Amino acid sequence: MDIFHAAVAVDPTRPLLTFYDDATGERTELSGTTLDNWVAKTANLLVDGCGLGPGDVAAILLPPHWQTAAVLLGAWSAGLSVAYTAPALGTVTGPAEVAFVAADLVGRAPDAGDRFVLGLAPIALPMRDVPAGFVDYAAEVRGHGDHFRPYAPVRGTDPATAEGTTHEELCRVARESAAMHRLGPTDRVLVDAAEAVHPLKWLLTPLAAGASIVLCAGLDPAAVGRRIEAERITRVLS
Template sequence: MAENIARVFADAIATDPTRPLLTWYDDATGERTELSGATLANWVAKTANLVVDELALSPGDSAGVLLPPHWQTAAVLLGCWSAGLTVADTPGDVDVLFAAAGRVAEADAWPAGDRYALALAPFAAPLREVPAGFADYVVEVRTHGDHFTPYPQGGPDDAALLARATARATELGIAPGDRVLVDADRHPDPLDWLLAPLTATATVVLCGNLDPARVESRTTSEKVTHTLA
């Protein structure tokens, strides 16, 4: 069993980096963003370089993530894991915090030296107004390099997370090569919408504010083979 999340991600895109790996829909806004493996890998590398080069973090340091299911959340999580960081989703002391703009009020429960806010807007648009004490993630991350060499040993939580993800993929019925439509509201845990599909070399159609009336047509247009809705 693989014990390195960065290696699992690399293996998932190695066969064809140009194929759609993660497609994001927001049925409340009409947004559709499709990322190939290569494009997501670019965002992941930039995020890893941000935490390593700009913040001087190293394996075993921690990141707080106050983000909903979203393609930018995938970039943040995979970037942190590539840099060997542990990722926390419950309040506590962390070295860096990534928060959705709508959740920055929760930041006081997350003591962190560096804080980044995300608008999670279409086309990765920056924040209209950056909250006090935060930097804008999409503005800052774009200045960093497109390539990052992950630490060979991975992070301290990688093996346990991947074991859980492999088991979860089996529980959810995700098979190798599946294209999985995921209702983000019903499956907010990244174990379900990100890691379990990656361990199964599946691709994801992640749907926020999913309109049930659109599931059938989307299943056809996106060539979905398995649905978590």
């Protein structure tokens, strides 16, 4: 996706996505280069591992998380259409060739030829017990290459969502949202994962501005001021 690669290009070494889970104390920071590697690995998993590409659908039932960003951006890089539902919003419906589901939501997983489960553990640790009928994403994706080159470029007119929204349309909405929030490439944006559940808000809007993201799950209201100071936040996305 163009807006992702443009955001990485601002400075590949800077923190592009920092993830907090205040319930567990986790803090994971990914530079543009590191996130790009995870995105490439995911795209290679889909293309080389699953034999998928343009015209195929990835069903994604995951909360806002840095690994969710890798899955979404990897699917779009590989030319797949995404059927996304945040866990709080329901269940993914409709046909899909591949599914990515959080470990605590496998009972709501849609049918798909390939199904990956994500434990969403710190530093992407592999799962100890993998549910029957699923493959551990964190363990499987590591074996794929850090660089991805599609067999055919993804076109702006190709569908980015299962509903038919194109890449051009999705990126345009993200850029409009970034402009509305007055975001720029020097901004470091705090996002409450509980309030911004859709990736258009917590992922694509900051990326469209080239901004750096600090995504916080289980955000402790008492810690917001300290988080803003410690992470040098310039904008709060609400």
